[in-house]
Amino acid sequence: MPESPDSEDLFATSPFRDGAPKTEFPSSEILPQAAYQLVHDELMLDGVSRMNLATFCTTWVEDQARRLMDESLDKNIVDKDEYPQTAELEARCTRMLADLWHSPDPTGTRGTSTTGSSEAAMLGGLAAKFRWRARGGRGIPNFVCGPVQVCWEKFARYFDVEIRQVPLRGDRLTLHPDDIAAHCDANTIMVVPTFGQTFTGLFEDVAGISRALDALQERTGLDIPIHVDAASGGFMAPFTAPDLVWDFRLPRVKSINASGHKTGLAPLGAGWAIWREAADLPDELVFNVDYLGGNMATFNLNFSRPGGQVVTSYYNFIRLGRDGYTRVQSAAYEVAGYLADGVRKFGPFELIHDADPLRGIAAVSWRLTGEQTFNLYDLSDRLRTRGWLVAAYPLPADRQDETIMRVLVRHGFSHDMADLLLADMDRALAQLDKHPPSSSLTREESGGFTHSATAEVSTAEFRRRRAEQAAQ
Known part of the structure; x- marks a missing residue:
């Protein structure tokens, strides 16, 4: 039995004299106050998230968003029959994003929340692979990109797709339109420009890449779509550079992924995948599940996951609107x-x-x-x-x-x-x-290094x- 909370000072109880379990599953229970304090104290060794200037992810949210996260702790977003209003908020968010990114049919296209932009990117890639297969694609599919986040390397390895990364050359630090044609062929399922590159923060020229693919189609007949990895830029450019054309205003752009928990301002665990039109997401990727109390469609790589991130995303959308985000x-x-x-x-x-x-x-x-x-x-x-x-x-x-x-x-x-x-x-x-850190080393002592x-x-x-x- 756990010790009484009133028996002695918390730090004099056995969990603090013996240390926290580290290798074996513990055999006995301890007081919730003690368990909390042990975990809390260990987490003091973490850095301060708001001083982490390397992360793209949200580190500050309003108190109201925190309250909604707490209130949604027990909501499983995949269970749309049990939590229909959470499902409705997700549907509203996808329509809002389709509108924000200029889909020709914001209310009728398909989209979904995900656990993050990486899952959303993989869904966009899978849709492109299935569309290529439906067009009669044979052999090993490939996609063309510049310097990308590791999720695209995972997509290539996990789903048997060749990744063709255009090498950097000269002063070029991004994928350039004139590099595209040499890397595309009949097995190219998509070109992936990054709209907010991980390494430098720069936008790649989506409109220029689209024009290069138009020219390639005129010469060869190859009709290669674009998937835009807008993990960070997707929630910035619409508000701060609204005339910059990178989204569904370009007909060749068939899908976009973005990270709600980056510049979308949502807590960690929020991503979005949106397709230009409903037909751009093949039906083969959509599963109908009937064992959660109703028949519902799902097209995620994950299944059960918390609904709070979608709830707080919707909160941010209606709280700020276009003016507030701007x-x-x-x-x-x-x-x-x-x-x-x-x-x-x-x-x-x-x-x-x-x-x-x-x-x-x-x-x-x-x-x-x-x-x-x-x-x-x-x-x-x-x-x-x-x-x-x-x-x-x-x-x-x-x-x-x-x-x-x-x-x-x-x-x-x-x-x-x-x-x-x-x-x-x-x-x-x-x-x-x-x-100087190297003051004790000469070039010779360090092997010329x-x-x-x-x-x-x-x-x-x-x-x-x-x-x-x-x-x-």
Whole structure:
């Protein structure tokens, strides 16, 4: 039996004297207060989510959204017979998004909520594969893309589709329209532009890619559709760059995925897949389930999942509307632009994306220039000591010799927080200049591999080499 909550101080009870279970399933129960405190205290070792500037995901929501999440904790969204109003809210959201992205038939097309943009992307890919098969496609299907998020590599491997990633070349960091034709053939099920690229935050030219595919069809007869991965840009451009054509205004765009829990402002676990018209989602992908109390259609990779994310998405849509989303997203771009100016003034950085709403999402990305005694991993490490998580990473294949840094400006990251980050960057750069991480290693001692000679080697790698030398 668990100890009485009034028997003694909580931290003097046995769970706190013995430690939390770590390897074996525990045999006995403990007080809920003790279980909560154990888990709560361990989670203090996590970082502060709002200072995680590497994540695309929502880290701030209104209190009312939290209340709706709590009230929807027990709602299984797949059970549309038991929770018909949650199902209705999902249907309203899909119609609203179809309208936002200019579907020719917003009330009649198909769409679904998902656990995130990755699942939504895979559904878009599966629909393209089934449409290709229905047209008589034979052999191994393929799709063409530029630098993509790992979900597309998973899609290719899990569903036996060849991924044809166009290599980066020269100063190009995105998929370009003139690269398309050389990689397409009769087995190409789709081209996937990324509208808000993971690595840099830049938009790929969807309209230009569509024109390139139009020209390819005129020459060869190949009619290749587009699926837009708008994981982040899908909830930004409609409000901050409404004249930028990337969505269903282009007839070749057959499906779009977006992440509600990124720039859509919903809590984690919300994604959306929307098709241009109902016929663009093949019926073979739709299952009718009759063992939950009624006959209902489902076309997700997951089955049971919580309904709160859809409920809070609908809350955000009606709470903000077009005007509210425009204000919120415009504010994010303003802060990102202010941050970009601050980064530019430091000197040793060249901006890749400066948060221009016509070029990309509300993000800032940059590279290190010139001969420096530190690299971007060193700067990332220094910022981490102040609680900031700022990503530093190599570019994709064919450009992995170059490292860049990126900050994602999300709802809740204020002008004041940008000032705090810039002040910490200034201090970190001064400290790195005064105490270079590689000062004890010459080029010869490091095998010709020093911080000043390269910008992609992590501090951990240097520490490893230094330890090896000490052991010798």
